[in-house]
Amino acid sequence: MSESKSVHFSINGENVHVSDENKSTSLLNFLRDSLGLNQTRFGCGAATCGACTVLCDGQAIKACDKTLADLNNTTIETPESLGSAQNPHPIMAKLIEHQAVQCGYCISGIAMQMKALIDQKKQLSKHSLDLVLDNHLCRCGTHIRIKRAMQDLLGIEA
């Protein structure tokens, strides 16, 4: 792609065009500031905490270390695609059922990581689920509830 061309991609099914001068913006800042999609959270800016996890062509990525220039012709899904309080995605419904939240700041990123697993129909063991969750940090100590909720969702024996 030529440097002078704009970038095209889709976010939650909506087409997005970004002009050349804005291509160095991170996906995270673009989602939050330009589109008002604030459910993707800023945690570290260095792809180490997982709070900003979104899906890019079905793969979980960290939105803080991807610039818009990296995303041409991709499909982005954000936590806003996971339903609402009235109609939650099964991932969110399980988190609520298990009361797997304290502050909740890390959860939307974890939920997106789980969506990638479900969409890819990956079969996970309890241990491999833990390793996937290691892409995320939780500070409140809600790990075991999140694990239980996701084990329940994925049919992994606790």
Place this chain on the structure above:
Amino acid sequence: MSIPVQLVQSPNMTDWLSFEPNRVQVMSGRVELGQGNMTALLQIAADELDVHIDQITIVGGDTRQTPNEGFTSGSLSITQSGMAIRWAASAARELFISTLTKKQQINRERVTVEAGFFYLDSKPTNQSYWTLLSEVDLNQKVEIFAKPKASANRKLTGVSVPRIDIAERIMGTPFVHDIVMPQMVYGRMVHPPCLGAKLKLFNDQSIKSINGVLGIWQDGEIFGLIAESTHIANLACERAHSKVEWSLPDQSPRDPVAAIRDSDEEVDLIHAAGDILSVSGNDFTHMVTRPYLSHGSIGPSAAVALFKDDRLEVWSHAQGPFPLRDALAMVLNMPATDIDVIHRPGAGCYGHNGADDVALDAALLAKAFPGRPVKVVWSRADEFRCAPLAPAMVTRLNVTLDQTNTIKKIDVLVNSAPHGNRPGRNGSPNLRAAAFLNPPLLPSRSNDIPLAGGGGADRNAIPLYDVPNVLVQKRIVHKLPYRTSSMRGLGAHLNVYAIETLMSKLAHQVNEDPFEFRLRHLSDARAKNVLQTLRAMISNLNISSDGEGVGTGIGFAKYKNTAAYCAIWVRAEVQERVRVTHALAALDGGEIINPDGAINQTEGGMLQSLSWTINEAIKFDGPVVATEGWLDYPILCFSDTPEINVQLVHQPDLPPLGCAEAAQGPMAAAIGNAVFDAIGVHVCNMPITHDALVDAALNES
């Protein structure tokens, strides 16, 4: 039943409740930090008012409308705000019923309430709180009318009502970081690297030239900027950091923990009983240390401020909206009445973190650029470097056993950097940016926290065990350059580690079961009960703790010696590092409003303490915090979390004790004791990393 302490400052029903059409609103000065306290407070109010949960809403921490309840800290939301709300709600119920009975000339005993409607002899009437509202004056003292229900008559407390805020937290945008306002701009403060730093060289042309930077502000040694987007604000801030030069204070202990250990600053007497000098027998000494820690919230601190028409509005995730308002007033030289601080959720809060500091950052920029809301979100490096740290500590114990292997003397000395440097405490704002203004408003010398307030460094330093001769002293070490304040549990984390690892060490020394050794030194029936409950839980667990490198340990404390009782057992596998595989906890928190909430908080406390104890230490480069990101500061990961089971001791007739901070000390101690059981080595210096294991083994040998 004594009057709840919060009713002294906010005595009237209208301070706590308002009746909207078909609804009731409860106001609490406490704030929701992710601990579920708003759900529990709402349960208490709904129970006393005999309304359904969905008929009632609650607002926390807002200087425009809630009572001033200081800080949400110390596991006191339920014991203080909760009891005030219980009394206020019961008073409102009784006042309404009294109005009805006088009007209809009927006896009080014939009236009941359901869903806010009155029933006469169990038959519905057309009268409700809302139909009588115009005839009732709620602006009266709670204590005149209060008649809280007996525990047997409560229906909604003691029940695991789902959190009222979870759906919004996981599928909404409740966080202060998420606030969007018309004309909003994005601010960043270019923070000096440490207290005492002086601005040596900076030319603002380098950031003025960035397209999208809307303004630069400077006062004294600090400067900041506003920009049209987060991207531009961050870019400009990074460029400013790369261009600016600071001169740093010449205070740089090579080993801060050793400096705390070796301090000769003044010692304060905390507690004395008997005469420790009169005792002779077998003496044992024990010394444990903890490094400086970070609060480490997953979302860096953030705030939004708007200065308009000589008034300042601040949206903040601070623990104390009212104290923050007063501290801002001090710095900005404004009447506090011209400032509103409105609580909005932040990422998890475990004490005095950067929330107040970033609120001042936003307020300074908002005042410099009036009329436009300014959102400031700290970077991860700001969060590690600029937020108050949890103090490093060193606790020493000397004990003497008599010929019956009974403890006759404990001599405790706690050396610690100061806790409790909260905004407005000790006469200064204690807000970071204020220390760099011209003239500077420097943090005052901390007095730590007195024992009557739960203690700071000395929290849980007085052993609960029956020992006739006790001396407890603390030495607050002021001479180190690092900014410290209160983090969850304060001194209890290390002091309980000290006492409980010593208790197990002594039990081992005299070849006695660690439960029996503790029980033999306890007369507090509730303390004994949680230990016995824990022992029963262990006996029901089907897991082998035999094998090389596998160990178990217990820890116990009554938090602050006045709050919840908590006993914890862990099983750990110790190879090149410590891996806790299982953890059990028994908790007596008195009356529990929401059992699942209490369990969630206890689980969280256990896991956070596990992380502190085996993983965490802030690094320094002279006077500057060198830790900048998660790679420098590893915290507990999902694959290292143990199986956990928490059992609550049911005490509905006893006062609630609060439970969010009860587990940290016992968990740390249980881990230390499990490590000793696994490898026969006492690890006295946290964090119990591979290096600490090796050091301890070398020292032991």
